[in-house]
Amino acid sequence: MKYENLKKFIISTKSSKSTIYRFYKKNEDLFIETKLSSGKRMFPVDHARYFDSEIMFDENKILRQENKSMRNLIDCLADKESFQHTFWQMDWSFFFTVAYKADRQKMSCFKQMHGLYDYLNEKYQDSTELRMFFTTEPFTNRKGFHNHFVVHIEDKKLHEKIISDIQEHFNYDRVDVSIYDRYKAGLFYMSKAGLNGEDWDFINN
Structure with a gap:
């Protein structure tokens, strides 16, 4: 210090x-x-x-958002038969956000996610267990939708390579990636009020 x-x-x-x-x-x-x-x-x-009042205001705002998300998460996990509870119990490796350059609609985002999984599954086949869960959300400041998704890659030796593959797959779009934290990154979907239609999907090999 x-x-x-x-x-x-x-x-x-x-x-x-x-x-x-x-x-x-x-x-x-x-x-x-x-x-x-x-x-x-x-x-x-x-x-x-x-x-610094501005810094404290921003930090307080973040804390309020995290507290709200945690309350929502607890409410979701109270239902042990829910999809949210099932997904939360699983192991995940990384959390991704893809902000598309194009103004994609829900079905287009759905196809993009399945296309990514099919590409990875075909490339790595039985070399590692691979699963993915994604949700689709609208942008707040523009038209179109974007995706959040988590992936589980059993073979840790392939982590860096598969991250690179995903970034290259969406090389025209903005891709953010972080190590999965079940108490932070996972909150974005577990705190939703339900999962509907092409808003989400779970894929595994």
């Missing part, structure tokens, strides 16, 4: 000495993270964000 002396911390936070010490008096748990060095109080650089 990096630290600053009071003079530098005042500049970083754009706050007065009295404001800084009032803050730590109200937040003793954070004051514990400060330290004394040669008789001078040193402040964690990371604490500067607590004095």
Whole structure:
């Protein structure tokens, strides 16, 4: 953890000495993270964000969204017969989002996902267990739809290669990928109010 002396911390936070010490008096748990060095109080650089109202607003907004998603997830998982509960129990490797350059409709997105799976399944066949679950959602700032999907790749030696294959398959579109986290990435579909028609599908070999 990096630290600053009071003079530098005042500049970083754009706050007065009295404001800084009032803050730590109200937040003793954070004051514990400060330290004394040669008789001078040193402040964690990371604490500067607590004095920035815009940053705190954004972080608070994210926390509210995550809390709402977690509540929705718990509600979904309460029904042990639901698809959401079944999918959540499965192992997944990666979470992807594909934002198409073209204004694709639901059925077009559905075909894109099946086309990707067929391509991977034909290429790797029995060399690894492969399964995919996807959902289709509308863009909020433009026409058309995009896809979120999770994949399970049993053979970890093939992880990097298959990620590269997926990115190349959608080389004209924007592809975001991250390691699957059942408490974060998985929330986007488990918190939905139902799964309908061509909005989703589960495919495995």
